[in-house]
Each structure stands twice: as structure tokens, then as C-alpha cells.
Amino acid sequence: MSAKFQPENLTADFVGFRRAAFFGAILATTGLGAWLLWRSFLPEGVSPLEWTQLVLFVLLFQQIATGFWLVIFGFTLTVLGGDRAQIGRSIDREPVRTGEAPATAIVLPIFNEDVDRVFLGIEAMWRGLEETGSSKGFDFFILSDSNRPENWLREEMAWLDLCKKLNAFGRIFYRKRRTPRNSKSGNVADFCRRWGAKYRYMIVLDADSVMTGRLLSRLVAMMEGNPRTGLIQTGPQLAFGRTFFRRIQQFASKVYAPLFAAGSNYWHLFASNYWGHNAIIRLHPFMEHCDLPELPEPDTRRRHIFSHDTVEAALMRKAGFDVWFAYTEEGSYEEGPPNLSDSLARDRRWCLGNLQHFWFLFAPGLDFANRFHIWMGVMAYLGSPLWLLFLVTGTIDLAMKHRFSLLSSLPGDPMVQSLGAVQILLLATLALLFVPKILAMLLTLPRAKNYGGVVRLFASTAIETMIWTLLAPAIMLYYTQFVVMNLAGLQVQWSAQNRSDDKGLGLRESFRIFWIPPVCGVLAVTALLLWAPQVLWLLSPILAGWLLAPILAWLTSQATLGDWARRHRLFLIPEEIPALCPEELRFVEEGAADPQDAWNFPYAGLAQAVIDPLTHAVHVALLRQRKQLAEETGEYLEILREKLIEQGPDALQPRQHYALLWDAESLRWLHHEFWSRPTDRLHPWWRQRLREVTEKAGLVA
Amino acid sequence: MDTLNVQANWDEAMARLLAFFAALELGGVEHRTRLATRILDEARRRHEQNPDLAPVETAMDVAAESLEQWFAEALGSSHLRPASRVAAGLFALRVTDAAKHWPDAVLGGPPPPELKAVLSRVSTSTGPDLAISSMTPREMDYGAMEVIAQETWHQFAWAPILQAAALWTAIFFVALYLYDTLFPQ
Numbered sequence: 001m002s003a004k005f006q007p008e009n010l011t012a013d014f015v016g017f018r019r020a021a022f023f024g025a026i027l028a029t030t031g032l033g034a035w036l037l038w039r040s041f042l043p044e045g046v047s048p049l050e051w052t053q054l055v056l057f058v059l060l061f062q063q064i065a066t067g068f069w070l071v072i073f074g075f076t077l078t079v080l081g082g083d084r085a086q087i088g089r090s091i092d093r094e095p096v097r098t099g100e101a102p103a104t105a106i107v108l109p110i111f112n113e114d115v116d117r118v119f120l121g122i123e124a125m126w127r128g129l130e131e132t133g134s135s136k137g138f139d140f141f142i143l144s145d146s147n148r149p150e151n152w153l154r155e156e157m158a159w160l161d162l163c164k165k166l167n168a169f170g171r172i173f174y175r176k177r178r179t180p181r182n183s184k185s186g187n188v189a190d191f192c193r194r195w196g197a198k199y200r201y202m203i204v205l206d207a208d209s210v211m212t213g214r215l216l217s218r219l220v221a222m223m224e225g226n227p228r229t230g231l232i233q234t235g236p237q238l239a240f241g242r243t244f245f246r247r248i249q250q251f252a253s254k255v256y257a258p259l260f261a262a263g264s265n266y267w268h269l270f271a272s273n274y275w276g277h278n279a280i281i282r283l284h285p286f287m288e289h290c291d292l293p294e295l296p297e298p299d300t301r302r303r304h305i306f307s308h309d310t311v312e313a314a315l316m317r318k319a320g321f322d323v324w325f326a327y328t329e330e331g332s333y334e335e336g337p338p339n340l341s342d343s344l345a346r347d348r349r350w351c352l353g354n355l356q357h358f359w360f361l362f363a364p365g366l367d368f369a370n371r372f373h374i375w376m377g378v379m380a381y382l383g384s385p386l387w388l389l390f391l392v393t394g395t396i397d398l399a400m401k402h403r404f405s406l407l408s409s410l411p412g413d414p415m416v417q418s419l420g421a422v423q424i425l426l427l428a429t430l431a432l433l434f435v436p437k438i439l440a441m442l443l444t445l446p447r448a449k450n451y452g453g454v455v456r457l458f459a460s461t462a463i464e465t466m467i468w469t470l471l472a473p474a475i476m477l478y479y480t481q482f483v484v485m486n487l488a489g490l491q492v493q494w495s496a497q498n499r500s501d502d503k504g505l506g507l508r509e510s511f512r513i514f515w516i517p518p519v520c521g522v523l524a525v526t527a528l529l530l531w532a533p534q535v536l537w538l539l540s541p542i543l544a545g546w547l548l549a550p551i552l553a554w555l556t557s558q559a560t561l562g563d564w565a566r567r568h569r570l571f572l573i574p575e576e577i578p579a580l581c582p583e584e585l586r587f588v589e590e591g592a593a594d595p596q597d598a599w600n601f602p603y604a605g606l607a608q609a610v611i612d613p614l615t616h617a618v619h620v621a622l623l624r625q626r627k628q629l630a631e632e633t634g635e636y637l638e639i640l641r642e643k644l645i646e647q648g649p650d651a652l653q654p655r656q657h658y659a660l661l662w663d664a665e666s667l668r669w670l671h672h673e674f675w676s677r678p679t680d681r682l683h684p685w686w687r688q689r690l691r692e693v694t695e696k697a698g699l700v701a
Numbered sequence: 702m703d704t705l706n707v708q709a710n711w712d713e714a715m716a717r718l719l720a721f722f723a724a725l726e727l728g729g730v731e732h733r734t735r736l737a738t739r740i741l742d743e744a745r746r747r748h749e750q751n752p753d754l755a756p757v758e759t760a761m762d763v764a765a766e767s768l769e770q771w772f773a774e775a776l777g778s779s780h781l782r783p784a785s786r787v788a789a790g791l792f793a794l795r796v797t798d799a800a801k802h803w804p805d806a807v808l809g810g811p812p813p814p815e816l817k818a819v820l821s822r823v824s825t826s827t828g829p830d831l832a833i834s835s836m837t838p839r840e841m842d843y844g845a846m847e848v849i850a851q852e853t854w855h856q857f858a859w860a861p862i863l864q865a866a867a868l869w870t871a872i873f874f875v876a877l878y879l880y881d882t883l884f885p886q
Binding site (some may be wrong): 085139141159160163164169170172173174175190192193194195196197198229287289291292293294296358360361362363364365380464498611612613614616617618621624664668675676678679681690693694696697698699 | 704710713716717720721722723726730755757758760761762767778784785787788789790791792793795796798802822824827828829831833834835836837838839840841842843844845846847851870
């Protein structure tokens with residue numbers, strides 16, 4: 001067996017060489033591209049418009065060059081047998097069976113999530129840990145900020161049932177915050193303040209995360225073996241995709257992501273990033289150094305950092321602890337958004353968070369690698385308006401040159417000449433964009449049978465590339481909107497809901513959501529036909545993407561199309577082959593249940609808390625005792641509960657329902673009133689519920 | 702009130718008790734019917750003393766009291782207020798499935814010692830004991846960005862700057878248009 005990797009043996013020269021090689025390659029590529037563009041401007045002299053294009057080009061081209069070189073370095077390392085300098089190689093490959101692991105909290109901050117799915121994931125991980133034989137040190141914490149009564153009540157019952165099923169009282173905990181301050185990061189910080197001192201490590205998960213017991217144990221072993229390591233991020237693989245959108249995403253993440261990950265690890269080594277979930281954290285330094293500071297914004301509402309992860313990784317590094325990326329570890333999973341609309345809803349939040357990170361770009365004391373992570377995060381969204389600006393300035397420039405060439409007496413069309421000069425650059429850009437895909441596919445070829453075979457692997461890659469090529473221009477428009485509105489301090493409205501895979505977008509709904517790209521497409525085509533018809537062919541992929549955006553969004557949101565693709569073994573990933581599927585994933589996939597009828601009507605959560613004696617009892621028993629209520633609060637709650645029983649739930653606002661659900665006294669009163677009032681004195685809504693429970697009991701209503 | 706109405710009211714009380722016990726998942730139909738009949742007998746006695754209350758109200762009051770008394774004996778916890786005792790008791794019933802293992806025990810008479818032992822072991826705690834620690838953000842130096850931003854926000858009045866920028870932009874485009882019109886290339 002080869003010697004284990006020891007992170008502390010990494011020398012400054014080794015790290016310096018890697019970073020110089022990586023960033024040197026990016027600089028050289030970007031410089032070459034900029035020089036090619038500048039040369040294409042030269043015959044006419046460089047105008048202010050062209051200087052603008054040149055600056056924009058450099059900013060955009062470095063992004064593409066970074067992606068390209070990540071893959072080239074990743075590919076080279078993989079072909080050569082993998083990077084020795086990776087945290088996963090600091091411990092043995094064999095499954096860890098160490099008996100009791102050090103105290104480790106697995107925390108799941110949740111907010112109105114699919115309750116069945118969350119608890120199924122926990123059960124799968126619990127069983128996985130038991131398989132490893134080292135489950136004893138692990139405790140689970142479900143940290144709920146859910147503000148929908150249905151979710152809250154169902155979470156409580158699901159927690160109780162799961163603890164009962166697994167005999168896990170005292171090992172699986174449920175915490176509901178009364179005041180959900182500072183969203184997810186506040187929720188995790190609240191856990192740290194209450195119980196962080198009891199645990200050495202914390203594994204942070206998302207509601208849709210699943211990690212194998214083996215990986216959970218290995219992460220702890222890696223931390224134990226490397227006391228200087230503060231955080232280890234795993235590379236979560238997308239899974240459970242049913243809609244076409246999810247399937248192409250999970251295929252892409254399975255085929256391409258390993259090379260990007262290997263390339264990333266090559267240059268950042270111990271200064272990796274944190275993605276907010278599927279990662280293990282050493283709690284003591286985290287609590288000591290990583291509580292989020294406020295931003296120096298003049299508006300107090302904008303001082304909270306929305307995307308906490310990148311900043312926490314930077315603060316961990318600043319405190320002198322390593323942050324590693326365990327990118328070769330198998331067994332870390334999450335779900336992607338089911339459709340473009342949900343994906344953009346998520347991007348809207350991430351955009352604000354990433355733009356906020358700009359504040360940290362020049363903060364003293366941060367690691368260079370963290371600054372680069374921040375820069376890439378900012379550019380992931382800022383790149384879109386810059387790309388749009390580049391397109392607009394480029395088109396105007398070409399159109400003006402064409403116009404002047406028609407007016408001048410010089411032979412030849414400068415636009416055509418420019419286009420000729422730009423051809424090399426265009427080809428180079430296409431190469432930078434598509435070579436990574438080709439390399440990733442080549443590397444997958446030996447295992448093609450796990451991806452549906454060679455032909456289907458090619459077909460899946462081709463379709464995935466085509467769809468993303470068409471979707472990218474529409475996404476660019478929305479990212480531009482998010483950036484502009486966020487910078488202007490405006491709230492971006494987005495009507496997306498959290499849909500299950502089964503319910504795709506309707507065609508009309510898709511046009512209602514995605515009307516901006518086709519409108520831009522029609523305007524752009526009209527303008528180009530009028531003023532620069534020669535550029536139309538050059539911009540045709542972008543224009544087609546804009547015009548087709550609603551149809552593409554609708555098509556890709558369909559589970560039927562995704563199911564069809566799976567039946568035909570397109571976008572197949574190894575985890576979908578039964579023999580290769582980890583037990584934990586299979587457990588979650590097979591256990592997915594249909595929504596329960598008892599919770600499937602308006603105000604079901606409130607109704608269950610008031611009516612069902614056992615749900616009511618569990619909820620009331622779990623409400624923490626409050627100090628004596630202020631007299632006004634007590635009177636207010638009395639008015640609310642009387643209104644609720646007399647006039648039904650429509651008479652109250654959702655926040656008033658929520659307030660009543662926090663008050664045990666009100667719930668007891670409501671429970672008693674519901675069961676003891678004569679039928680003719682009950683509001684029709686309550687009367688209907690009474691009829692249902694009577695029928696359920698097998699009695700005539 | 703006529704006899705028919707009176708009978709209907711007591712029927713309603715009986716139905717409500719049966720539905721309530723069914724929702725509580727207490728024993729079988731026979732046990733629930735026996736309990737409901739017993740409670741209804743007590744309710745009839747009370748109704749004679751307080752006829753203003755509807756039979757269903759009296760019956761459910763008696764049921765609630767019975768539950769309180771039974772759980773007081775079953776849990777034996779003095780630290781729980783009567784109001785919380787029923788919730789804690791039902792929570793324990795749900796956790797232990799005691800109503801399934803002792804189908805006729807709940808409200809059926811004094812709780813058996815084994816059942817009391819099982820119920821008393823249940824805790825309604827949802828988290829481990831607290832280990833409160835401090836987690837506060839450290840002072841963050843944002844460097845030059847913060848200095849520039851603070852100076853910008855506090856020393857510049859944005860409104861006149863934006864107005865001037867808008868004016869000069871307008872002048873620039875008007876001049877450009879005039880130049881283009883007067884001196885066509």
C-alpha cells in the first residue's frame with residue numbers, strides 16, 4: 001500500500017508551483033485571447049467602443065479560461081492516477097469500523113421542506129451508520145425554521161415516529177426556533193450556541209442531502225487524522241432526477257464535475273471552499289472564528305450575509321485551519337431543482353449572497369485562494385450583465401463598421417474583415433468551452449456501460465450540450481436582472497413554487513414566467529434585420545435560445561420526458577443501476593411516499609393541532625414553556641382563538657394561525673371547544689372537520 | 702325542549718365521545734363504547750344539576766376530567782400542571798404504543814404498574830441538555846473597500862450627483878445627434 005498523504009508535509013514551494021502553473025495558464029490564455037481581439041481591432045484603430053469590448057472580453061474570457069484549465073489539470077491528474085495531495089488519501093481506503101466515533105452532530109436546517117423526504121433521508125443515513133458499526137458517536141439534529149403550520153406539525157409527528165421506529169430518542173433531536181433570525185446560518189449558529197460545546201464535529205446537510213454511513217465515518221476519520229483541518233467539503237452528486245431538467249443536470253454533474261473538482265483541488269489544496277452542506281466542520285474553531293460579521297452597509301436590512309458558506313471557509317482559513325475538498329469520496333448526494341423556474345428562484349437568492357461577498361474581496365488577512373473563490377462567485381452572476389453588454393457593444397460596433405464601409409469609398413467590408421480576424425478567436429473560445437466536455441466524455445468511455453453504453457453516452461452529452469447552449473442566453477438575461485436589481489437594492493420577485501418532480505410547468509405558466517427572453521428575442525431580431533442583418537447568423541444561437549426559452553423550460557420540466565429518457569437509458573448515471581446504487585440512496589428512492597390525505601387540505605396543520613388529540617398532545621407537549629405572557633399578548637391571543645372557532649380559519653391571517661400554534665393555552669382551549677361544542681354552534685368549516693373525524697371513527701355523521 | 706330533541710342531544714354526546722376515543726386510538730370498539738357509556742352516565746347526573754350546558758359539553762367535560770385524573774395517577778409527576786399532564790400522557794401513549802399493548806387500560810380503571818413504569822420513562826425533551834456557549838462575530842476589517850464606501854456614503858450627496866450626471870448625459874446625446882445631423886459623413 002502506498003504511503004498516506006500528510007497535509008502538514010506540503011511545502012510552500014509545492015503549493016507555489018501548483019498555483020503558478022494554474023494561474024499562469026489562465027493568464028497566458030486570457031492574454032492571448034485579448035491580444036487576438038486587440039489585433040482584430042487594429043486595422044481601423046482601437047475606438048472607445050472597442051476598448052470597452054476589450055475590457056469586457058478580458059473579464060469574460062478569464063472565466064472561460066479558468067474553467068478550461070481546471071479541466072485540463074483535472075484530466076491530466078486523473079489520467080496519471082489521481083492527485084496524491086488530497087485529503088481522502090490521508091486515511092486508509094478500507095471502511096472505518098472504530099466503534100464509537102467522536103461526538104459528531106449531523107445537523108439539518110430545514111425550512112418548509114418535503115417532510116417525508118427529509119425524514120427518509122435521516123433514516124437512510126442512520127441505517128447506513130449502523131452498517132458501519134460506528135454509529136454511536138453520531139447524533140442527528142433537525143433544526144426547523146418552517147413557518148407553514150402543515151410542515152411544522154408534520155415534522156413533529158415525523159420526528160416522533162422516526163424516533164419510535166429506530167428507537168432513537170435521545171439520538172435524533174428536533175428543534176423548532178420561535179424566532180427564525182438570520183435564516184440558515186442563524187439556525188446553525190443557534191445550534192452551536194446551545195449544543196455546539198457537546199460535539200467535536202458538525203456535519204451540515206441540506207434537507208435533500210443523503211450521505212452514506214461509510215462516508216460520514218470517513219469524514220470523521222479524516223478530521224481525527226488531521227487536527228489542523230477545520231472543514232472538509234464533499235462533492236455532492238445530484239441524484240433522484242425524474243424531470244428532464246434534473247436528469248440532464250445529474251448527468252452533467254456526474255460526467256463533468258469530477259474533472260473540475262480535481263482541477264480545483266490541484267491549485268487550492270488546503271484552501272478550498274465551503275458550499276454550505278454535505279461538509280464536516282470542526283466545531284470549536286468554527287464557533288470561535290466563523291460567526292458571520294455584519295456587512296458595512298448603510299441599510300441595516302442589508303447587513304446580514306445571505307450566502308454564509310464562502311465567508312465561513314474564508315474565516316476558517318483566516319484562523320489558520322485547513323479547508324479541504326474531499327472530491328474523490330463517493331457517497332455524498334443531493335437533489336437539483338426540478339425545473340428552470342425553481343433553478344432561477346434559487347439563483348436569485350445565491351446572486352444576492354455572492355454579490356455581497358464582494359465586500360470580502362479586499363479584506364486584509366484573507367487567503368489568496370479565498371479571494372479567488374469569492375471572485376469566481378461574484379463573476380458567476382456578474383458575468384451575465386457583462387456578457388450582455390459585450391454582445392450589445394460588439395453588435396453596435398460591427399453594425400457601425402458595416403454602415404461606414406458602405407458609405408466609404410474603400411474597397412471591402414471592414415466588418416467582414418473583422419469577422420475574418422475574429423475567426424481564430426471564435427474557434428479558440430469554442431475550444432475552451434467544448435474541449436472540457438470532450439475530455440470528460442473520453443474519461444468516462446471506459447465505464448460507458450454505466451451510462452447506457454457508448455452511443456447513449458455520446459447522445460446524452462450532445463443533447464445536454466445543445467439544451468444548455470439554448471438555455472444559457474435566457475439564464476443570462478435573468479442573471480442580469482437579478483444583478484441589476486440586487487445592486488439597486490430592489491427585491492426581485494419570482495413566482496416559482498417548490499414543485500415535486502411529478503408536477504411540471506404548464507405551457508401557459510411557462511410563457512407567463514419566461515416572457516422576457518422571447519420579447520427580447522423578437523426585439524433583437526427586428527433590430528438586427530433593420531440595422532445589422534449580417535450579424536444575425538452570428539447571434540442566431542443566442543436569439544434561438546431567447547425565442548425558445550418558454551418552450552424549453554416547459555419541456556425540460558416534464559417528468560414524463562425524464563421518465564422516457566430513463567427508459568431509453570439516456571442521461572443514465574451509475575447510481576441508477578441497481579448493482580451500483582448505494583443502499584442509502586435506494587432506501588430513499590424506494591421509500592418515497594405519496595402525500596398523506598390527512599394533511600392534504602387547506603389549513604390541515606392547524607386543523608390537526610386543534611382536532612386530532614394525539615397530534616395536539618404531541619405539539620403541546622413539545623412547545624417549550626413560556627414565561628408569563630404579557631397581559632396584552634394574552635388578550636390578543638384570546639381574541640384570535642375565539643375568532644378562529646367562531647368564524648373559521650379564513651378569518652385569520654397566516655401569521656395569526658402561527659401565533660396561536662405557539663401558544664399551548666390557546667390550543668388547549670381550541671381543542672376543548674372543538675370537541676365539546678354542539679354541532680349547531682360550530683362554524684361550518686369546523687363542522688365539516690367534525691363530520692370527517694366522525695366518519696373516520698366509523699360512525700354516521 | 703321536546704323528548705325527541707333531548708334524545709338527539711344525548712345521541713350527539715354519545716357520538717362525540719365515541720369519535721373522540723377513536724381519535725385517541727383507545728382500545729377497541731367495545732372498550733370505547735363501555736367508556737363512553739360510563740362517562741355519559743356521569744354526564745347525565747351532572748346535567749341535572751346544570752341543565753344550561755348542552756349534553757355534549759357536559760360529556761366532554763367529564764371525559765377531559767377523567768383523562769386528567771387517569772394520567773395524574775399513571776404519570777405520577779407532580780411537576781406537571783394538570784393542563785400539561787394530559788398532553789404529556791398522550792405523548793407518552795403515542796411514543797410507547799401503550800394503548801395497543803394495554804387496550805383496555807386507558808381510563809378503564811387504575812393504571813397497571815407495568816404501564817405506569819413504561820409511561821414514566823418517556824421524556825418530552827426534543828434536545829439534549831443545553832451546553833450554552835458563546836458564538837459572536839469577530840471584528841471584521843473590510844479594508845479599502847469599506848473606507849471608500851463609507852466615505853462615499855457619508856460625504857457625497859447622491860441626488861445632485863445623479864441629477865448632474867443625467868443632465869450631462871442628455872447634453873452629450875443631443876450634441877452627438879446635432880453633430881451627426883449637421884455634419885453627415
